[in-house]
Amino acid sequence: MTKLIRILVANHPRLMREAVLAAFANQPDVEIVGEVSDEAEIHDRMNETLPDLLIVTLDDSGKRPAICDAVLHAHPRVRIIAVSSAQNRSICYWAVLQIQSKNIEPSEESMLIAARSMATATG
Template structure:
């Protein structure tokens, strides 16, 4: 089974590092990149072709503006947005017009979401 490719673009830096620490030791998940500036998002997604993009959930419970633009060009990519300030997280899958807040913002929740959603995609394909 192919490893799940993940690009991590969370802000602030500490939150990004905590998320990286959560998924770094997982044998079935590959971190294909890490970015600290939203302006790098488009290039990073183009060059790494991740299955999942993990970003910070803005205070208004929205995706960062740069993420909206990237999703227009990569509708099959899944996005998990995690709030740095609360337990909120949101999952987006543009091509299927899915927006869900059911992912728990915990290690188990995020890893479970990556694996569960990836398995569903493989089934569909």
């Protein structure tokens, strides 16, 4: 069985939310886990529903919606689609895990120094 794509719809105005909901309504691999009309409710609903995808409104400026940064910080695996009916435009946002590396000397002391510096950096 295919894993369902869990979607939280947080568009405004209501007509836009309804259009998005209608677009996904009959898709067998999609589950609408919630609908939010007020952006202030998004964080709580994200925590309650744990969606794979959040659909939000793209404002007229075309800039990344402010909610994207907060959501991706709290839920780095979620994808966000921002939709603008006025601009006939959609953008998908996601977080990228940045993997870094540094060569260290292959010694017990170097490994301990690296382990301690990592613990200090993350703690």
